[in-house]
Amino acid sequence: MKVVVCMKEVPAQAVPRRLDRNSYRLVRSVGSEINGADHDALEAALLIKDTGTECEIVVASVGPTTVVGSLQHALAMGADRAVVVSDEAVAGSDLIATSRVLSRLVARESPDLVLFGPQASDSSGSVLWAAVAERLGTPFVSNATRVKPVGGAVEATRQTEIGYEKVLVPQPCVISVSGAGQKPRYPSLKGMVAAKRKEVVVLSLADVGLSPTACGISGSMTRVLGMSPPPPRQKALMISDENTAAEQILAFLSSRRLL
């Protein structure tokens, strides 16, 4: 089977994030990496392969050219190859525009299963997979903690507010995995060496049959209109002395009459 894992490049988490004063967009010149949670989706794909299912794993991403470098980690973990749409006209795309590009990219691969991670660290909508599945016209389920191909379907265990359920999703389908399951593996040295020889295809918008106006700001249906300071919230009182931390917590709790 063919599995496409969708991954997104986000600003490096170690650097404090900020918004550009004019465009209100996230400043992305601070260094970047693949959204950590997306590796959960790749891990789910690798687990399918581990069980002996014949499986090609393709990583798909939409983003600036730096994505190619950021994807090395995924390739080293064991993805077979990567396809990327990198085009300046994509910058500033909202959900509608991004799902348009990503669904075209995914459709090119005709996968049996498309996997997403739980959410991105730079934007917490948890809505992209639903929009992509809608555009692909395939069934989808979210919040899967386990996925297992069974015949022409995928059996997924999901967790929702109400409890658990096991569902059977006919292939081709889109599934978003929800954290946990298993911690993403670390690439082996062999994997890191092999990653350098793996294929990364970089496509333009034209390659996926879209005009520049279908994406970016012109293809988007939402706008950021302005920015303001957040409503004031008391900053946390911080303690960092481990030896007296317990005493300080106790003192804090009694000062607030919480004991």
Next chain:
Amino acid sequence: MNILVYIEERHGRPSEDSLGLLSYVSSLDAAVSGVVCGFGVREAAEEALNYAPREVFAIDDARLHGRLPQPYVDAVAQLVREQQIDAVLFVASVLASNLAGALAARLEAGLNWDLSDIVLREGRLVGRKLVLGDTACVEVGWEGGREIALFRPGTFEPHSVVSKGQVVDYAASIEDHSTGVKVVERWEERAQGSPIESADVLVAVGRGVGDRATLADAEELARELHGALAVTMPIVDQGWYSHANQVGQTGKTVRPRLYLAFGISGAIQHRIGMERSGTIVAVNTDPHAPIFSFSDLGVVADLHVVLPKLRKLVRAERPNDS
């Protein structure tokens, strides 16, 4: 402007969050309707009428029984088109987020999410949302077409009024391909210890707890504080604790007087379930953990050192408790 509020049904009742949104939106200068989808949801629709909509559409269909989003997309999209709805508003949940995302693509409509406020300005909606770990606030709008929004849970309180509206039964056609996903099995777990929804004090542990012995320690501390133990999703997923004790997006939303978090980084999925707690104390080794941005007391330390010591101190403080 015609606004449709999606009312999520849970165990036969509209969710508090949906009713809160309905109450709030009804104060805007717009024609507000609600929609309840599912199987056996007419009573929930009746109840929602008390929160001031002009009407509540009840889409009651056996094919909506599974709480899986795709048939809901068919139903809501059809209603939106037929009733000339300009904006569809949801409170985020597993089902609502999936539904909103797919609906946006179906209708080629803009979707703004994680909103905590909305106003009408010159005939169009303007939303407000907190971003970057709530360190900045942005105003968002929509361009052309319909407007779809997802709100952060726990944002609005419901206020009931004397109902003037009516329930309108609506039959939607659902595409065959939307019902492809089959539910094989469904189960719930029972809470371990006291239920977390009603606890005054919650001791909460996340991935950083590391081992089961420390989890037991946290359980003890919760008992000594007359509270309950709450956990994050990774703990539940490892099989260490019941899903009924899970706080966050796919768990419960809690509002205790005191929330003591150990080894919890404060990812958004967890945060939306507990950020309205009275006092939040967080212990984490990572000084950059997002949880510190919404805590009252932040402790950068190893919980394995702090937790046992705090237990001893609490016990000493309350010598007569057992």
